[in-house]
Amino acid sequence: METTQVAPASMIDRMVSVLELLRGHQRLTLAQVSRRSSLPRSSAHRILQRLVDFGWVERDGYGYGLGIRVFELGSHVARHDPVHRAAALVLGDLHRSTGLSVHLSALSEDDVVHLERVGASGANWGVGTRSPAVHTAPGRALLAWLAPEELPHEVVSPPSPRGIRSAQQLERELAHVRRSGGLSIDAQLGMPGITVVAAPIGPEGVRARMALSVSGPCELVRVERVAGALRTTAMDIWCAATGVSRLPRRVKAPTRIPSTDVAM
């Protein structure tokens, strides 16, 4: 008589597995969904059909893909996060003032998920994609303030010949980040020819959820020059998100002038 107890939980698992499966593809047929999810065809069909009813899945001939309701759901996550929302307003300014690509990234288990980007157009580091935190500058900017037992248990093989290969090498890098007051500098560790500079968004020395980074060809990135703009923007985002004044107990911070762009 376990059926009623087990069925619902397993139904959530099935539905999640079908949606996560569609995430990796533009369109899949019923036969493909059934085979790749190891669900009986009838069961896969019933789940897909119900998700089509809700607008979570769209059917196009024989192909099934994620629907616009899922896009709306995902957008909510960004819109309701105060740090994400504050960052979205100023990433363009940082891109223009540095001439470099700008990313906002969050820690999620052992990965960073890239939440926003301005000024880059390639497939790498796209919005909504994951990279192992160990192998990215924003990832290490966030890992630096975790307790040792929270760090990734193993270092997956690096994407670049100069990448991090061992727990000892990771610890040296994180110590370097802590000595730099949180600034994480990645010269060709993640990708040959590319320098990335990242800073956590939050008070110095405290664990942060999100990091801001700028990246570009090594010959264009002047680390000393961009570090100031990066730190200032990260601090501006934190202050805007938390409502904390920039310079407490000394002089009053100048009021940020809101954008005059129209609201629609």
Added chain:
Amino acid sequence: METTQVAPASMIDRMVSVLELLRGHQRLTLAQVSRRSSLPRSSAHRILQRLVDFGWVERDGYGYGLGIRVFELGSHVARHDPVHRAAALVLGDLHRSTGLSVHLSALSEDDVVHLERVGASGANWGVGTRSPAVHTAPGRALLAWLAPEELPHEVVSPPSPRGIRSAQQLERELAHVRRSGGLSIDAQLGMPGITVVAAPIGPEGVRARMALSVSGPCELVRVERVAGALRTTAMDIWCAATGVSRLPRRVKAPTRIPSTDVAM
């Protein structure tokens, strides 16, 4: 013996209702989820807990909110749509050349869902939000090419005193859009003081899924001037998304120079 047939479908409904409920809020307690979804507390708890295991829901003390996995899922919808992907690369250019806010919107049932925006910062028309298609310029640019029986059955009350109030008024507006070759011009119909100009993305006279629009204060929007840039950008997006050459059978279209920004 209907139980096994009914339980799975209803479980999908429950899970969808819990996630859609969290979409409207930053954080909800278990009691709030249970009350607002009309699910027994134990059932709501089991669903939330399993969704937390998958990273679809995040728990923060007593509060539950949508998790980063849902953001990744939603980003996929944008990343895998060729029109959306092509548009994301050129919206910034249209914003800079016109000085106006730019939106990319898609038709979803009787609404438009706003997929991208550049140059606006207010809560209206935010990414991932819906507006009744009838009351927006991009909505009417898309409705104009639908069959009469596909149009919204009733006109919901307009957001502006000058807004559309009846099916007859809507039909006159759509006829005007068709005579303008698809261009939909909204002078204060949707919002007092604001002019919006929209164009569908696709060949003229054919139903399109997405529309491009620019908006700004009435005194700043020169409709004749922006119409050209809007149409050209919409056509560029369509050509990039479908791989169709801009000027078939006449002269070869100049190759679009890809962005030189780095890929990360």
